[in-house]
Amino acid sequence: MDWGNVTAEDLIDALREVDWSSPPRPLPEFFSRFTVPRSYSKWNSRLKCNLYYYRTNYFIMIVVILGLGFLRRPVSILAAILTALSMAFLNDSFAGTFSEKVTRTVRQFSPHLAAKMRPPLTLVIRGRPSAKRTIHICGRPRWVFVFIFSLVSFVLWYVSCGLLTVLWALATALLATIIHASFRTPNLKARLNTFREEFRAVWRNYSEL
Numbered sequence: 001m002d003w004g005n006v007t008a009e010d011l012i013d014a015l016r017e018v019d020w021s022s023p024p025r026p027l028p029e030f031f032s033r034f035t036v037p038r039s040y041s042k043w044n045s046r047l048k049c050n051l052y053y054y055r056t057n058y059f060i061m062i063v064v065i066l067g068l069g070f071l072r073r074p075v076s077i078l079a080a081i082l083t084a085l086s087m088a089f090l091n092d093s094f095a096g097t098f099s100e101k102v103t104r105t106v107r108q109f110s111p112h113l114a115a116k117m118r119p120p121l122t123l124v125i126r127g128r129p130s131a132k133r134t135i136h137i138c139g140r141p142r143w144v145f146v147f148i149f150s151l152v153s154f155v156l157w158y159v160s161c162g163l164l165t166v167l168w169a170l171a172t173a174l175l176a177t178i179i180h181a182s183f184r185t186p187n188l189k190a191r192l193n194t195f196r197e198e199f200r201a202v203w204r205n206y207s208e209l
Contacts, residue, residue: 011048015055016091024056034183043182050181058181062173069169076165079156083166086149089142092135099137 024030037043051058063084070076088094099119107114119136135142157166 008048011052014052022056024060025054030054030057030184033185035185036183046184046186047178047181049186050184051177053186054181054184058177061176062170065173065176066166066169069165073160073165075156075160079153079160080166082149082153082156086146086153089137089146089149095135095137095142102138 037046063080066080066084067077070080089098099117103114103117106117117139119139137145
């Protein structure tokens with residue numbers, strides 16, 4: 001796959017739709033080999049490749065760096081968790097899995113309430129949905145949960161006076177991610193045999209290139 005043809009929008013769509021439940025890559029592989037890209041095009045292709053392939057590792061690294069910045073601020077830790085959840089809800093797989101597990105738990109105590117938490121049915125015509133599928137969480141549109149969790153987390157950031165701290169921690173985490181993705185030499189074997197097929201399944205415009 002020529003990652004130079006993958007646009008930022010395609011990469012974001014792929015990260016939003018792909019399953020994030022896969023375990024992170026082993027640390028020996030994650031810190032295996034680093035080289036300087038020879039050109040801007042090589043750097044651009046490597047950055048996109050590593051961001052997709054090591055997505056779980058980067059997410060864990062960002063959470064750990066944010067957690068280290070708030071060891072002395074319990075309220076800020078709660079705010080960080082809510083912020084991470086609001087971002088995770090943007091992923092289709094995570095949102096669907098979260099909704100299913102919550103609904104299943106509620107069903108054990110109140111089947112009637114669990115029935116109301118089911119997503120609305122989508123009309124299917126000739127084997128295809130009549131409209132673009134909208135992701136629901138516990139029977140409500142996804143944006144409702146993203147908005148509520150983001151609002152609550154912002155209030156907690158403001159109350160704990162940790163907004164400046166989270167900005168510094170987030171900037172450090174993003175900088176570490178970009179540096180690693182820029183200099184980590186892509187795993188050729190894994191790139192050819194594993195995540196190419198996975199990316200093809202979620203990349204909508206792949207067949208048109």
